[in-house]
Amino acid sequence: MLTQALRPGLIAFVTANDEISIMTAVIIKALSYLFVINHFVSDVVNQNRQLRQWLEKGKL
Secondary structure, X not given: OOHHHOOHHHHOOOOHHHHHHHHHHHHHHHHHXXXXXXXXXXXXXXXXXXXXXXXXXXOO
C-alpha cells in the first residue's frame, strides 16, 4: 500500500514490516486519544449524576 506510492529506489528500504509498524503506531495513537476522550466524558457524566442525586436529596 505504502510501497506502491514510492519510487523504485526506495522500495528496497520500505518493507511490509515497516507498513505494519506504521499502522500499529497509528492504531495505538488513535486508541489512546479515544481513551482520553472517554475518560473526560465519563467524568462529566459522573459529575452530572452526582449533582442530580444531591438535588433529589435536597442537599443543594
